[in-house]
Amino acid sequence: MKLPAIRRVLMAGALATTAILPAIAPMPAYAQFGFGGIVYDPTNYAQNVLTAARSLQQINNQIQQIQQAATSLINQARNLESLPFSSLQTLQGQVQRTQQLLGQAQRIAYDVQNVQQAFTNRYKGAALTGDHAQMVANANARWEDSVGAFEDALKVQAGVVGNIDGERATMDGLVSASQSATGALQASQAGNQLLALQSQQLADLTAAVAAQGRAQALQSARQTAEEAEGRERFRRFMGN
Template identity: 65%
Template sequence: MKSCLFRRAALAGLIVIAALPAGAVVAPAAAQVGGIVHDPRNYAQNILTAARTLEQINNQIRQLQNQATSLVNEARNLQSLPTSTLRELQGQVDRTRELLGEAQRVAFDVGDIQKTFEGRYRGAALAGPQAAMVANAEARWNDSVGAFQDAMKVQAGVVTNMGAARQSISTLVTASQSASGALQAAQAGNQLLALQSQQLGDLAAAISAQGRAEMLDAARAAAAEAEGRERFRRFRKGH
């Protein structure tokens, strides 16, 4: 029974020593029991060396785990945002531009405005024959009515875009909050900026259309006043 225990202890000692790095096992002391050499100090040193080696291995494993986590995070930072509202935003911008392009009678064009004012709002248009003056007055009235109608159409388009913009904001905010990396967060922010630019463009379009209508109406009133003075001059001259 004792011989069996000694053999097991010797085998366990050999396994521990075999697991140690080269040079870790020092020469045994001159203590011997039953043919087996045993030095307590040497044994303790071997155990300590084995513990230190195990700690180094654990540290290397943790370093590898940290490196793997870092690589995973970097991969997430490079992932693109799966949600995009740019097509919808471009469509809203195009619709607003189309509404501005449908301006009646007096377009949003410097050359067209100059030509129209020369023909209907000043100069010979206010001092021609009676029939021409009546025709120009009617044309100016149509300009004003058409401009106000255009402004209302642009405003209606802007209101329609507001509903789509509200949905886009909700989508982008959700995407930003659930972004898995820096790239996705940045892309969501860029799309929100694009949405803001589109809304500012709609606001500028509505203000421009409204301002155009007001200016044409003011020009009509000024032309009517000048035409009235010309009519009165003719009346006095005729009498």
């Protein structure tokens, strides 16, 4: 090949290289690829994906907050539910029965004035220094006081024992209701009713102790009066 022809080939290659170089030069990061006139930006796409992920996380957080609020409302509603089991009427009935037995006290009732009047008439003072007929009548009255008091004590004790079965059934119901309580109010009401049951049992025990103590006190008073009356009779006999 001649020199002029070689030069023409070299010049053509240089021109072709110059024309190709701009086409293969690196494009900016924000516009590297083009498809049908649409420019694809990887950086912008990554930012959009990150923004969408953050938005989704916020939505999930809001859903969890709503669920927690709903759970809290449900728990509050349960805490306001009333206990379906009530032992009030049963306990009131048992207390009333014991009160009725105490109210049936014979001769000397559970009353301060009544006790003072009875002791003045039959157990001390002039009641022990009257004539023979009065002494016999007062002694018989004191004996009837003691017998009536012991009978009253036995009645009260029988009533207290009769309440035990009802108290046991009430306790079983309250314990079951307490264990199945769905909220704070139900648990509190069950606890209050258990305390009421204990109070009723203490009231029965107090009534039984009071009735027995009354009988023993009258028996002791009768014995003391008899001793005083015996001394008076002996004084009169020795004096005569």
